[in-house]
Structure formats: structure tokens, C-alpha cells
Amino acid sequence: MRRILLTLATAAALTGCSAFGQDASCTQADMDSAVAVMWRPADFGGTDAAVIRVCVEDRCEEQKSGDADNPIAGVSVRLPDDIGAVTVPVRLKVTAARDDRVVVDDSRRARLTEQHPNGTSCSPVAWTAAFRADPAKGLTSLEGLSLR
Template sequence: MRRLLLVPLLVAALTGCSAFGRDEACTQADAESRVSVVWRPADFGGQDAVRIRLCANGTCEERTSGSPGDPVASVSVRLPDDTGAATVPVRLTVTSVATGDKVVEDSARAKLTEQRPNGRSCPPTAWTATYRAQPGKGLTSPEGLKLQS
């Protein structure tokens, strides 16, 4: 009798079904903890007119602004996998490529939010924050950013 009971439970466990009726298959999307900044290249002038530098938690990444014909550009700083629900310091510096002058300089404390791309009970868990870089305003919310010029 024991063998008859163990076999169905073993099959259910191996196929991802539970004895409680929950069948939660996980997808395989990957995710990393990171802080990102997005911008409209047209907001910063001509082709690669500025250099955008983003620093988060002591690590920095940078790139040029891109083509004004592109709707949105971005740069991200990866955070350690074990970051968790932390608040990390963020610094944005936008510098003119032609003159070396600072166009935008701003800082914030980013409260990271939990992301689970494969479902609530499936790994991985990533902690993220996203800002928008805007001339004259610095780091702002990305809400309402239009993907077309």
C-alpha cells in the first residue's frame, strides 16, 4: 500500500504539480538587481552630444546620449545579488561632449523594489529602481515617458 501512495506523489513532485492542487510552472526569464536611468536622446541635442554617467552604491556606468532619432536610451548599474530591499545612493552626471561642461548633476536615494519576472514563488528575485534623466530637472520618475518623438 505504501508503494501505491508514494508513486503518485513522486510523479506529482517531478512534474511540478503539488498534492494541494497548485500547478505553478516557472518561466525561465532572468533578472538582475540594478539601478537604471532612461532618457530621450532628442532632449540632449545632436548625435552623442552628451555623456551620461550613472553611479549607484559606489559603482558607475556611462554611455553617450545616442541618436536623437532613437525614442529612448538607457544605462544601468548592476547591484549585488543579495542587495535586498535596500535604499542605495544614486548620482547622475550629464556632461557635454563638446565642451566638457556639466549639463545635469543630481543625486537621490533609490528605494529598490522587488521584481519577480517568473512569478511570485519562482526565482530569481531582483531589486530595481529606474529614473528618467531630464535637462534642467535631473533625476525624475520615468512615468509618462513617451516612446516616440
């Protein structure tokens, strides 16, 4: 009996469980506060046929539309980690790579939501929002964005 209890205690210690059934360990996943915009490269023509520029307040990031054979591409605009649950302006501008013609010019306001990638009692805390870049509708919900 003593050997069984010792074996169980050792197994519990190695798996990060306490004797009281509480898991006090946190994973080490990292996450930044950011607004992400995703799109299907095929929606914007051939490979790298467009340049997608996303601005949140005064911070901007841009990227070519990507390989038309890939199902999803995206860009994120990093925000201060302590930004909190605020509403921020988001602007999307898509231009044709060949002739700099504006394909999409849209803006929305995004309410940042709190994220805990390692659980609510563990750090980090990140504030995020996400959109889809649609060639006809501009910034839309990610709902319905398929990987196919």
C-alpha cells in the first residue's frame, strides 16, 4: 500500500497536480495585444496582386495579399499590452500592386476583448479584436471565413 501511495504521489508531482487536485501551474503561451485582419488571398486576385494596409489609431502594418493557393493570410497591428477594454478605430486600405488603384477603403471601430492564453489566473493578459478583409464588404466579421 505504501508503495502505491508513493507511486501516485510521484506521478502527481511529475504531471503538475497537487495532492489536493488543484493545478497551480501555468502554460507558457505568449500573446500580444493586437488587432488582426485576415483574408483569403484568392479574393484579391493572383499571388501578391494587392497590398493590404491596416491601421489602428496611429500604428500601421501592411503586407502583400499572399499566395493565391494559400487558404488564409493576415496581418496584425500590435498594441500596448496594457491598453485595456477600449474601442479603437481600425482602417483597411487595399491597393492593387500593379497600378496602386484602391480596391478597398473601409474603417470600423473595434471593442478590444480580454484574452488569457494560459488561463484566467495566469499571465499574460492580451487585448484583441479580429476582422476579415472582404473585397466587396471591407472589414467584416471573421464568421464564415473558411480554410477551404
